[in-house]
Amino acid sequence: MSLLLARPRPAKVREPLGDRIFLLVVKLMLTAMLLAVLAPLAFIVANSFSSAEAVNAGRVRFWPVEFSLHAYQVALTNSQVLQGYYNSLIYAVVGTLISVTLTVAIAYPLSRRTFFGRNVIMTLLIFTMLFSGGLIPTYMVVQNLGMLNTRWALLIPGAIGVWQVIIARTFFANSIPDELYEAAMLDGASEIRTLRSVVLPLSKPLLAVLALMYTIYQWNTYFDALVYLKDPDLFPLQIVLRNMLILNSTRPGAVDLAQQLEQMQLVSVLRYALIVVSSLPVLLIYPFIARHFTKGVMVGAVKG
Amino acid sequence: MATTTPHPIPPAIVDQRPAGPSRRSDVGPIRRSRWAQAQRSWRQHWQLYLLAAVPIAYFVIFKYVPMAFNVIAFKDYSPVLGPWGSEWVGLRNFELLFSNPVFLTLLKNTVVLAVYLVLAAFPIPILLAIALNEIRNGWFKRTVQMVTYAPYFISTVVVVSMTILLLSPRSGIVSTNLLGEPDYFRHIYVWSDVWQTAGYSAVIYMAALAGIDPALHESAKIDGASRLQRIRHIDLPGIMPTAVIVLILGVGNTMAIGFEKAYLLQNDLNLAQSEIIPTYVYKTGLINADFSMATAVGLFNSVVNLFLLLAVNFAAKRVTGKGLWR
Numbered sequence: 001m002s003l004l005l006a007r008p009r010p011a012k013v014r015e016p017l018g019d020r021i022f023l024l025v026v027k028l029m030l031t032a033m034l035l036a037v038l039a040p041l042a043f044i045v046a047n048s049f050s051s052a053e054a055v056n057a058g059r060v061r062f063w064p065v066e067f068s069l070h071a072y073q074v075a076l077t078n079s080q081v082l083q084g085y086y087n088s089l090i091y092a093v094v095g096t097l098i099s100v101t102l103t104v105a106i107a108y109p110l111s112r113r114t115f116f117g118r119n120v121i122m123t124l125l126i127f128t129m130l131f132s133g134g135l136i137p138t139y140m141v142v143q144n145l146g147m148l149n150t151r152w153a154l155l156i157p158g159a160i161g162v163w164q165v166i167i168a169r170t171f172f173a174n175s176i177p178d179e180l181y182e183a184a185m186l187d188g189a190s191e192i193r194t195l196r197s198v199v200l201p202l203s204k205p206l207l208a209v210l211a212l213m214y215t216i217y218q219w220n221t222y223f224d225a226l227v228y229l230k231d232p233d234l235f236p237l238q239i240v241l242r243n244m245l246i247l248n249s250t251r252p253g254a255v256d257l258a259q260q261l262e263q264m265q266l267v268s269v270l271r272y273a274l275i276v277v278s279s280l281p282v283l284l285i286y287p288f289i290a291r292h293f294t295k296g297v298m299v300g301a302v303k304g
Numbered sequence: 305m306a307t308t309t310p311h312p313i314p315p316a317i318v319d320q321r322p323a324g325p326s327r328r329s330d331v332g333p334i335r336r337s338r339w340a341q342a343q344r345s346w347r348q349h350w351q352l353y354l355l356a357a358v359p360i361a362y363f364v365i366f367k368y369v370p371m372a373f374n375v376i377a378f379k380d381y382s383p384v385l386g387p388w389g390s391e392w393v394g395l396r397n398f399e400l401l402f403s404n405p406v407f408l409t410l411l412k413n414t415v416v417l418a419v420y421l422v423l424a425a426f427p428i429p430i431l432l433a434i435a436l437n438e439i440r441n442g443w444f445k446r447t448v449q450m451v452t453y454a455p456y457f458i459s460t461v462v463v464v465s466m467t468i469l470l471l472s473p474r475s476g477i478v479s480t481n482l483l484g485e486p487d488y489f490r491h492i493y494v495w496s497d498v499w500q501t502a503g504y505s506a507v508i509y510m511a512a513l514a515g516i517d518p519a520l521h522e523s524a525k526i527d528g529a530s531r532l533q534r535i536r537h538i539d540l541p542g543i544m545p546t547a548v549i550v551l552i553l554g555v556g557n558t559m560a561i562g563f564e565k566a567y568l569l570q571n572d573l574n575l576a577q578s579e580i581i582p583t584y585v586y587k588t589g590l591i592n593a594d595f596s597m598a599t600a601v602g603l604f605n606s607v608v609n610l611f612l613l614l615a616v617n618f619a620a621k622r623v624t625g626k627g628l629w630r
Contacts, residue, residue, distance in 0.1 A: 019531045026435045030448050033432060037452050037499065040466055043477070047469075061477075106359035109352040116345035121356070125363060131610045133370025134602035135563075135582070136589040140373050140387065141366060157366050160359055191351035220459035223564050227590060238461045245465040246568055271469060275462050282457045290453055 048072070048272035055269045071273035081274065083233065084240035091236055092218040095155045099214040100207060102160050107168030108195055112181075122169075129162045135227070142228060153228035154218075154236065161217075164210055171206040172199065212289050219282060237278055245271050377600040390596075397600035406584075414580040417490055418561040422554035424494045428502045430547060433509035434539055438531060452503030464568040467496045484573035493569055493578075508550070509543050516542040548623055556616035559609035581605045 015023070042062040047055050051066035059065050075081055109115040110122055132138075138157065147153045176199055184194040200207070222238035229235060235243075346353065372387075377397055379390040401407055432452065439445050455463070471482045471492070482488040516538060524534050563582035570578045581601060589598025 016530065022531050023438065026438045027444070029431075030435050030439070030444075033435075033502075034448050034451055037455060037503070040470055040499070041455075043470060044466055102359045102362060105355045109356040112349070112352060114345055114349050115352050115356075116342045121360065124368075128363065128367040130613050131371070131606055133367060134374060134599060134606055135585050136595050136599045136602060137370035137373035137376070138366065139590065140376075140595070141369050145365075156362075160362055191349055192355065195355070216457060220457075220461075221564075222459070222461055227586075238459055241459075241461045241465065242568065245461070246468065271465065275465055275469075279458050279462050283454060286454060286457045287450060290450070 071269035075273040084237035088237040095218040096214040111172035381596040418558040429505035432506040455500040456504035460564045486577040489574045489578045512543040512546040556613040
């Protein structure tokens, strides 16, 4: 019966022995790479779910020892962490809005042939990638604008990435046919109306890529906050993490939480839990956005 | 076209459409002078300029004004007098810098770290991409790609924290304090970076491999070429242009090596090798408040970087026939 139902298979050519061995080696190598990437992550996750005693004794490797959620309870009720989370959300959302708007606002005119001087402007933008004003002079500008120690310092000075402008410009230039501009023009649409009603609805993939790039940047960066912010209430999550994880100190003045935790032997587990808690949002959405990210990298690789 | 449309047409459109296939709408039948072109573009498309105004202002304020503020590298900056009013000191800051024994260490640390990073981070993504390219699409391939790509999305702070925890003598997997050993700093920096970016960097090679004509592989197979031979004679030459560009870009970015990670991995014990130019600029300028000196160091770095990039672009042109940018 099954013989009757068997579909005629294309005659499969068995690969030569050498190739099959080679393929096996390749698979082994990939498995090794996979494990090399996974091992540190597993170590962190396993520790975060272990009891404080087990962590402090260094007994945890890649599987939780004496399973416990205590570290997460402490991490998620810590006021600094929550404040950092809240701040980072603000920076990510508002920063992304500002960045995407400004990037489109410059990339769209630069993609239009009717925009006089676009090559000069593009060259001037690219030059800023080759030669930067430097840390101190930029700091002086931010200082002169009165942005030091305000939320604006994290939202404005790094708002536009030249790389993102190139990606957006290339996208507009390559995927919006000239005929559409002509049609819009004949219908009497102004340039801004054309952008809003014709170009942007066709550019959703681009907007997604830009938004993702800027959001991840805002979520993960700490440099601007380190340089421009002093007020702990404005600190984004990454600075809070740095202070707690790397400098190993909690905020002075805050109820001596550190001592309390030390007594509970929790401080070290807390670190593992914090790593998980802070990276989780990005790692959870990452499988859905990786494709777009890749696309973005590729679009940018095509010169406009 | 112009006569059949019911809409009123501005005269500019009519003469903008020459007979013939040309789609360049700003080149009419008669080529106008650039000035006339500019005026016409301005009149007709003023909204484009309006859109661009704010971003252009952004670039002027946050990119070009700082470039001008670099004058304080040649001055004795005083916050009261401002960058323009401060007193000129000529090249004194640079003389001080170059005669400071710290400078050579800084330069060496920066260059060695960056070159090590470029060389170590170069082959692994290629290896990964070629290996992935060899196996059939399926769950294994997808899993490897997903997992190796993931660390790219983890922040520097977290990667450094993980490194510290993994290498801590108390709870980690080694028994000596490697982070306190200056000699280990570079290895830790570079290999944690490879761990984080290999999967991401492989993507560009995967794309290059996907662009190779399958007919080449088919005919090689018919000729009896083994997988290894096909990799050597088809895949490697196929990704060579991409690889050259990546390598050259890496070298060109030597001086632009990041502040973020080095600063986080630094401690008092490993400073002998972990102090690089960007971290030195930060400490001199913002912690010790010596703006002029810090700017001088930063300016030196930017200028060297610019020349490196130009040299590298020249090299890329010679090798691939194409520059990195136009």
